[in-house]
Amino acid sequence: MRPNALLRVSVSPCPPWLSAALVCVVSLALLPACAPGPWPHDDRPAFDLPALNAEINRALSGELPPDTTVYQPPTDPDGTLALSLEDAAVMTLFNHPDLAAQRLGPVIAGAFAQIEAGDFDAEIFGQARTGQEVRLVTDRATQQEFGVTGRDADAELGVRQSLPSGTDLELSVTQRRRASDRAPEQQEANVNLTLTQALLRGADRRANLVRLRQARLDVVASVHQLRGFAAAVLARTETAYWRFVLADRSVAIFERGAQVARRQRDDTQKQIDAGALAPSQAAASAAEAALREQGLIDARAAREATRFNLLSLIAPSDRTSAPPPVRVTTLAPTQAQPVTDLPDRITLAQRQRADLNEARLQLEQDRLETRLTHDGVLPRLDFFVNLSKTGFADTFNDSFRDLDGATYDVSGGLRLSRSLSNRAPVARDLAARARRQRSAHALENLARRVRLEVRLAANEVERLRQQMAAAVTTRNARVQVARAEAARQAAGTGTALQVALAQRDQLAAEIAEAEVQTRYRIALINLHLAEGTLLERRGVSITPPGERTE
Numbered sequence: 143m144r145p146n147a148l149l150r151v152s153v154s155p156c157p158p159w160l161s162a163a164l165v166c167v168v169s170l171a172l173l174p175a176c177a178p179g180p181w182p183h184d185d186r187p188a189f190d191l192p193a194l195n196a197e198i199n200r201a202l203s204g205e206l207p208p209d210t211t212v213y214q215p216p217t218d219p220d221g222t223l224a225l226s227l228e229d230a231a232v233m234t235l236f237n238h239p240d241l242a243a244q245r246l247g248p249v250i251a252g253a254f255a256q257i258e259a260g261d262f263d264a265e266i267f268g269q270a271r272t273g274q275e276v277r278l279v280t281d282r283a284t285q286q287e288f289g290v291t292g293r294d295a296d297a298e299l300g301v302r303q304s305l306p307s308g309t310d311l312e313l314s315v316t317q318r319r320r321a322s323d324r325a326p327e328q329q330e331a332n333v334n335l336t337l338t339q340a341l342l343r344g345a346d347r348r349a350n351l352v353r354l355r356q357a358r359l360d361v362v363a364s365v366h367q368l369r370g371f372a373a374a375v376l377a378r379t380e381t382a383y384w385r386f387v388l389a390d391r392s393v394a395i396f397e398r399g400a401q402v403a404r405r406q407r408d409d410t411q412k413q414i415d416a417g418a419l420a421p422s423q424a425a426a427s428a429a430e431a432a433l434r435e436q437g438l439i440d441a442r443a444a445r446e447a448t449r450f451n452l453l454s455l456i457a458p459s460d461r462t463s464a465p466p467p468v469r470v471t472t473l474a475p476t477q478a479q480p481v482t483d484l485p486d487r488i489t490l491a492q493r494q495r496a497d498l499n500e501a502r503l504q505l506e507q508d509r510l511e512t513r514l515t516h517d518g519v520l521p522r523l524d525f526f527v528n529l530s531k532t533g534f535a536d537t538f539n540d541s542f543r544d545l546d547g548a549t550y551d552v553s554g555g556l557r558l559s560r561s562l563s564n565r566a567p568v569a570r571d572l573a574a575r576a577r578r579q580r581s582a583h584a585l586e587n588l589a590r591r592v593r594l595e596v597r598l599a600a601n602e603v604e605r606l607r608q609q610m611a612a613a614v615t616t617r618n619a620r621v622q623v624a625r626a627e628a629a630r631q632a633a634g635t636g637t638a639l640q641v642a643l644a645q646r647d648q649l650a651a652e653i654a655e656a657e658v659q660t661r662y663r664i665a666l667i668n669l670h671l672a673e674g675t676l677l678e679r680r681g682v683s684i685t686p687p688g689e690r691t692e
Contacts, residue, residue: 267298267299274291295318296318298315423639427638599668610659
């Protein structure tokens with residue numbers, strides 16, 4: 143027996159940039175977590191996903207998610223797949239190939255966030271060079287030529303860093319050696335510190351962090367994209383499951399109907415042989431039995447089609463074996479509750495819908511872009527200062543000891559640059575502000591459409607809930623009519639045709655009842671999809687890391 147308790151995964155908000163991608167990988171690993179707070183009524187089955195700790199450890203170690211993870215529910219001794227709705231959902235989340243590809247999106251986005259953050263990392267640089275020169279020199283006094291051999295070596299080591307405040311820092315240490323067979327050896331040590339500070343363009347810390355913040359927002363947006371994609375895939379799987387349930391139930395109804403029709407045909411023939419009925423009654427009974435056989439053939443073919451479709455969503459393709467038979471263990475509900483909390487569901491959709499959250503992130507991306515383009519309109523004015531200490535000696539150690547002397551070099555100043563027309567920065571700023579307004583309008587329109595989708599989905603759920611009760615009443619009435627017609631035929635006051643028609647109506651009422659129950663379940667899935675709560679109701683949490691943009 144499978145455990146029924148939810149496995150919990152705690153995903154904390156993203157503090158530093160280094161953990162953004164890792165937290166995202168854990169979040170998007172499609173692992174179950176507790177549902178956030180109370181939801182409107184409806185069932186929320188819980189899953190037990192295997193290898194949970196292995197997935198978490200793999201994500202925290204910075205590894206990519208696995209290419210294929212196979213989850214297999216229990217099977218009957220004859221190889222039939224005993225499939226519940228929860229099993230179908232888990233198999234989809236683990237095995238669906240498109241979903242496995244989508245899981246890499248946040249990993250890639252997290253990597254780009256690290257790349258952007260790397261612009262503010264300190265950088266160590268260094269170089270070493272050595273050379274030798276041999277040349278002829280003419281003495282001016284004696285006009286004699288003689289050879290001179292010179293050797294020199296340079297080495298430099300330093301660190302530089304750009305800060306979000308618009309400050310560039312560089313600290314370096316340089317050692318130079320000059321030696322010649324005609325002059326004494328000379329060693330020069332130099333320590334140099336350079337500071338450059340932007341005063342106009344590039345001086346706004348928030349503008350300098352725009353690219354990093356946009357990259358982090360891309361991480362969050364990619365998780366929302368994954369969340370929406372996973373919900374859509376899960377909705378298709380659950381819809382396929384309930385359609386298979388309907389097809390399987392329809393086969394059972396048609397089999398029972400065909401059996402009743404055959405029995406009715408045989409009873410009619412016995413009554414004809416006994417002289418109780420006219421021979422003309424046999425045709426109606428035989429035709430009805432043949433019609434039921436046709437319906438049974440179509441029902442079995444439809445069940446096969448829905449089985450193939452369901453297995454294509456939940457199981458990885460295997461060319462070496464045929465799709466296994468499926469036995470469903472979750473049946474369509476016969477009772478339904480009215481939707482009385484529509485305002486709460488609309489409010490929930492405004493908070494939970496992945497496409498709405500993506501639109502909000504896009505608006506925030508465009509707002510950050512306007513900050514960057516506004517900063518780009520400003521002229522470039524930088525203040526710089528350079529401080530240098532130099533030591534000279536004839537040995538390496540003495541050259542560094544000479545740095546303690548009173549000599550030093552200090553220089554500073556301002557650098558100014560600006561385009562004469564400044565057309566390109568102004569145009570970029572105008573385009574950014576226009577995109578921001580467009581995103582705001584798009585967000586408003588999307589929010590309005592989401593509210594409409596929730597209302598329409600809730601209206602459909604309520605309609606089918608009422609239809610379920612009406613379908614039960616219709617089916618009970620058709621059963622009574624069919625029994626009455628069979629009794630009339632047995633008493634000699636009815637005909638086989640009337641019995642066949644009554645049984646046909648009973649069969650149609652049973653099929654209609656099964657269809658409305660299945661359509662109610664599918665409508666409930668669509669309502670949860672419109673609310674943006676389908677994953678959470680199934681015990682799956684794909685939560686983006688928290689991110690502050692200011």
